[in-house]
């Protein structure tokens with residue numbers, strides 16, 4: 001972690017090692033020098049928050065009035081986003097003054113980096129707040145992390161890649177050079193101190209990294225199984241990854257304690273629920289509709305049981321556009337039709 005002694009910030013101290021990301025830090029730092037709102041986007045568990053915290057620590061000197069991290073994970077309602085920011089800045093309600101105004105007044109003229117972390121479930125509220133603050137406070141910069149873009153004027157998007165995975169042949173040297181394997185081995189060694197990357201284990205470790213696409217959260221979850229299973233057994237059981245990757249740390253947010261939970265927190269599914277509401281509000285849906293599930297969601301039994309809508313469009317190409325196939329049960333059988341809707 002970068003030295004942060006003299007500056008103002010509330011960045012959490014790291015409890016575990018930080019792996020790789022030299023290029024990513026260089027590139028995002030360069031972008032912060034050129035834009036006022038930078039959003040790190042990417043799949044669940046790819047490492048957006050971890051990178052943002054590291055980046056914040058690396059650029060502290062550039063923000064004499066502080067780098068302030070607002071974790072929006074526990075914020076359940078969009079209306080509470082401004083309150084969360086005010087809380088981090090140590091502001092108290094003032095009768096008759098809207099919170100947004102209070103925050104803008106406090107940041108006025110200050111050189112601050114505000115990190116809005118984990119925005120996806122309160123995206124619109126974050127976008128509105130960020131835009132308001134950026135207009136009102138010319139020296140302010142915003143760094144956001146989200147599974148989908150905020151959609152703010154002037155927003156620079158930057159997709160966080162997964163960690164580099166080993167390329168065959170899987171010799172111990174080559175495998176050890178990949179960031180994904182480094183993370184897996186470090187976390188696995190914390191569970192089973194005798195684990196080494198040798199001739200016998202390297203192919204299985206490489207296979208785990210490749211099959212988990214170098215996603216840090218998935219690698220960490222897989223590493224927790226090392227005490228109970230050999231790396232070969234873990235690699236062999238990844239076909240059933242949703243059952244295998246369930247043993248996250250109890251201190252992690254609930255959405256990161258299993259691989260399934262992390263996928264369920266996807267903005268696609270959250271937005272799909274919003275779409276169902278929007279369609280219902282426009283009376284497109286009547287009765288109790290049965291909405292079909294995308295093949296991706298169908299592959300996850302507990303999602304298909306709980307969710308009511310399919311998201312067939314890719315969230316990366318068009319986060320606001322969703323294709324839902326709506327089926328209605330009727331006395332003559334099941335009628336089906338497709339609705340394309342923009343939820344924004």
Ligand SMILES: Nc1ncnc2c1ncn2[C@@H]1O[C@H](COP(=O)(O)OP(=O)(O)OP(=O)(O)O)[C@@H](O)[C@H]1O
Pocket residue numbers: 016017018019020021042043044045046047048049050051118145147183216217220255256262
């Ligand atoms: N470069 C890294 N080095 C070490 N650990 C990492 C790294 N990147 C991510 N991790 C770990 O992987 C897990 C997931 O990372 P993180 O919470 O940053 O993902 P995220 O993309 O923000 O996920 P979400 O979409 O759920 O918010 C965390 O336990 C984190 O500490």
Ligand SMILES: [Mg+2]
Pocket residue numbers: 048049050117118145
């Ligand atoms: Mg995050």
